[in-house]
Amino acid sequence: MTMQPPPAHETPADEAEGRAIQDRLRGLVVLDEPGPAPGTGLVTGVDVAYDDEKDVVVAAAVVLDAETLETVDEATAVGTITFPYVPGLLAFREIPTVLEALESLTVDPGLVICDGYGLAHPRRFGLASHLGVLTGLPVIGVGKNPFTFSYEAPGPRRGDFSPLLDGDEVVGRALRTQENTNPIFVSVGHRIGLDNACAHTLRLARRFRQPESTRRADALCRQTLREATA
DNA sequence: GCGACAG
DNA sequence: ATCTTGTCGC
Numbered sequence: 001m002t003m004q005p006p007p008a009h010e011t012p013a014d015e016a017e018g019r020a021i022q023d024r025l026r027g028l029v030v031l032d033e034p035g036p037a038p039g040t041g042l043v044t045g046v047d048v049a050y051d052d053e054k055d056v057v058v059a060a061a062v063v064l065d066a067e068t069l070e071t072v073d074e075a076t077a078v079g080t081i082t083f084p085y086v087p088g089l090l091a092f093r094e095i096p097t098v099l100e101a102l103e104s105l106t107v108d109p110g111l112v113i114c115d116g117y118g119l120a121h122p123r124r125f126g127l128a129s130h131l132g133v134l135t136g137l138p139v140i141g142v143g144k145n146p147f148t149f150s151y152e153a154p155g156p157r158r159g160d161f162s163p164l165l166d167g168d169e170v171v172g173r174a175l176r177t178q179e180n181t182n183p184i185f186v187s188v189g190h191r192i193g194l195d196n197a198c199a200h201t202l203r204l205a206r207r208f209r210q211p212e213s214t215r216r217a218d219a220l221c222r223q224t225l226r227e228a229t230a
Numbered sequence: 231g232c233g234a235c236a237g
Numbered sequence: 238a239t240c241t242t243g244t245c246g247c
Contacts, residue, residue: 048237050238085238087235094237116236126236147236180247185236 006136009095011082018089019123026125028133035111035138035192038199039067042110045213046101046131048094049225055081056228059097060221062213063107069204069212075104076224087147088122091130098131109137111192111200113213117141118189120149120164120171132190139189140197142211146174146185154183159202173198177205184209 007025012018044063050056056078063073077100083092094116102109118128118141128141146164151174154162164172164185172187175198186201188194204211 048238050237052238085237087237090236121236141236143236145236148234 006134009099009134011096012092015086015089018083018086018092022089022091022123022125022130025130025133026123029125029129030132030191031119031188031193033138033191033193035196036066036200038196038203041066042072042107043200043204043213044102044105044109044112045211045215045217046098046112046114047214047217047221048098048115049218049221050081051225051229052081054229056225057081057093057097058221058225058228059094059101060217060224061098061101061105061109062216062220063105063109064204064213064216066110066200066203069206071216073105073107074216074220075101076220077101077104078224078228090116091127094127095130095134099134102135109135112137112139112189113200113204113211114139114141114189115143115214117143117147117172117185118187120147120166120185120187122148124171126187126189128187128189138191140192140200141172141187141189142201142214143185143187144210149185151185156180161198175201177202178209181209
């Protein structure tokens with residue numbers, strides 16, 4: 001068996017090229033691995049903050065022990081905005097700086113959890129899938145709203161879930177992480193199954209709606225943006 | 231043609 | 238995403 005080196009990131013010249021790149025890379029997504037067992041190893045939250053006025057983008061990666069949820073490493077990267085926000089093309093805006101942050105870590109990231117979606121995407125190749133293909137790491141996507149997809153409200157208890165649907169096709173899950181709180185939306189990115197992706201997400205969201213990994217990465221990139229922009 | 235649209 | 242601290246309410 002031959003392992004192909006991961007493709008390098010390319011910034012498209014326009015939206016049409018961006019969609020073409022996604023259609024091409026989509027074939028490299030691996031969906032038949034169960035992924036790391038929940039509660040073991042390391043999990044890395046990734047998030048990005050912007051200052052559109054100054055064209056600055058900051059990415060943060062925070063590594064947690066999956067069992068204790070203690071932070072074991074963190075890194076940030078400051079870059080320049082190279083692509084506008086276009087629904088469906090979010091990855092091109094975030095990935096260059098996110099890759100830099102991940103490469104600055106001193107440990108293997110393990111399972112990566114990012115804002116946004118993986119399979120739940122108009123071309124089935126959202127940020128989480130894209131990041132997975134470029135790094136070779138298992139990645140899951142966790143979003144705060146259903147994007148263009150539909151769902152029925154999951155049951156009221158923590159851990160209840162319902163399918164996230166594009167027509168008849170299941171592209172992810174609406175997962176309730178806290179009672180009396182809106183669900184979050186989990187989809188598979190690369191090298192992990194949906195059951196495991198939800199199990200990891202639930203463990204990481206013991207106390208709040210969003211996974212602890214995302215909350216820490218969010219706080220870190222925001223703080224770094226304030227400092228970089230001041 | 232119009233509106234909706236992850237972050 | 239971002240403007241933005243404490244505050245109202247379940």
